[in-house]
Amino acid sequence: MGKSVKLGIIICDRYRTCSGGKCLRALRNREGAFERYRGKNVDLVGFATCNGCPGGNIEYVPQEMKNNGAEIVHLATGMLVGYPPCPRISYFCRFMREKYGIEVVVGTHPIPQKYYSTHMHLGSWDSGVWKDLIAPTLTDEKTRLTYD
Numbered sequence: 425m426g427k428s429v430k431l432g433i434i435i436c437d438r439y440r441t442c443s444g445g446k447c448l449r450a451l452r453n454r455e456g457a458f459e460r461y462r463g464k465n466v467d468l469v470g471f472a473t474c475n476g477c478p479g480g481n482i483e484y485v486p487q488e489m490k491n492n493g494a495e496i497v498h499l500a501t502g503m504l505v506g507y508p509p510c511p512r513i514s515y516f517c518r519f520m521r522e523k524y525g526i527e528v529v530v531g532t533h534p535i536p537q538k539y540y541s542t543h544m545h546l547g548s549w550d551s552g553v554w555k556d557l558i559a560p561t562l563t564d565e566k567t568r569l570t571y572d
């Protein structure tokens with residue numbers, strides 16, 4: 425293993441009381457959107473909420489994360505699985521890449537199976553855009569069940 429990859433996580437404010445258990449477990453196990461770090465050291469250098477719709481913190485916290493050395497910002501899986509999924513994810517990604525020149529990854533822990541089932545019935549992710557957004561955290565049913 426070489427030098428650590430430094431990353432920050434921004435969560436949906438609807439889950440602001442979340443202790444980050446699923447994200448931290450997935451990070452430790454290199455699951456979901458953290459699979460990309462298998463075989464690498466990782467440092468979590470920032471954790472914040474978007475501060476509620478329309479996501480005011482997106483404008484500021486990436487700089488704070490960068491100040492701590494973050495090279496990558498993850499938008500937490502809660503943004504994908506909330507009811508409704510966050511309608512601003514694509515804009516957040518474009519904004520942070522443009523404004524801060526930082527890599528942005530959509531997702532953290534694997535999508536829990538109970539959210540997966542409901543959203544599949546609702547057709548929430550039927551478009552090509554959503555299929556791309558959920559791809560890193562889709563994993564497989566066995567893994568999703570362990571995150572219920």
Ligand code: SF4
Pocket residue numbers: 435436437438474475476477478479503506509510511512
């Ligand atoms: S839906 Fe989007 S903008 Fe609204 S609180 Fe959640 S992440 Fe923030």
